[in-house]
Amino acid sequence: MRLSFLFLLAALLGAASSAPAQNLVSDKNKTKTKTVSLSRTPVKGKVKVVTKKPVAAKKVEAVPVIVFRRTPCFGTCPHYEATVFSDGHVSYIGYRYVPLTGPHELKIPVATVNTIMDDARRLNFATYEERYSQGSTDLPATILSIRQPNGQLKTVQAEEGTPPELEALMKYVAAEIEKVSGGTNAAADR
Known part of the structure; x- marks a missing residue:
């Protein structure tokens, strides 16, 4: 039983490492969409990682005179x-x-x-x-x-x-x- 479990785990890990992963830049805000498949047949689910725009630095108030x-x-x-x-x-x-x-x-x-x-x-x-x-x-x-x-x-x-x-x-x-x-x-x- 242990041996069949290890083979199954190895097969899954091997398939994951050889499966294509795509990174798509979808817009100017650099929203990344990543598709990950754990088997030889592609999975339709997508994980979106949205990177935030840098926050503008606060305006430094002048010093009092x-x-x-x-x-x-x-x-x-x-x-x-x-x-x-x-x-x-x-x-x-x-x-x-x-x-x-x-x-x-x-x-x-x-x-x-x-x-x-x-x-x-x-x-x-x-x-x-x-x-x-x-x-x-x-x-x-x-x-x-x-x-x-x-x-x-x-x-x-x-x-x-x-x-x-x-x-x-x-x-x-x-x-x-x-x-x-x-x-x-x-x-x-x-």
């Missing part, structure tokens, strides 16, 4: 952050005491972005200290990050004692962001 944040205080200070890209696209998140709360996509003119970047270069933004504070505990911070020519973000946090020209730049950025976000709800803005 400006990041602007206003932090909370113990009062009604506006609390939000805005990430600005060179094309004027703004990713905004409003937290408290602002008309727009939650995440929003906004747009400012490219000329405004260029003006901010030019002013930062003119002021040599990279040379400012990382933090301006004189020890007060209830002051909100204004945090401005500017992408430098070397690709790094330079961040300055200002609470009090900020040089006037830097404070003017920060007020300008805040005003432009608040124009497109609806202003602030705070009675006493910094």
Whole structure:
């Protein structure tokens, strides 16, 4: 019995190796159809193997050129952050005491972005200290990050004692962001 089983197995394997196998390319998507026969008489069944098209790479979003944040205080200070890209696209998140709360996509003119970047270069933004504070505990911070020519973000946090020209730049950025976000709800803005 074992011997007849082995002969039958050998016959089947021999027939399979000598049977014709066809690979057909049926369309431009490279769908392959493969017919496999295990005996000398062809079998009508087909197995389709579909190869998927390569997935297109995700578009890499540009890096932000400006990041602007206003932090909370113990009062009604506006609390939000805005990430600005060179094309004027703004990713905004409003937290408290602002008309727009939650995440929003906004747009400012490219000329405004260029003006901010030019002013930062003119002021040599990279040379400012990382933090301006004189020890007060209830002051909100204004945090401005500017992408430098070397690709790094330079961040300055200002609470009090900020040089006037830097404070003017920060007020300008805040005003432009608040124009497109609806202003602030705070009675006493910094």
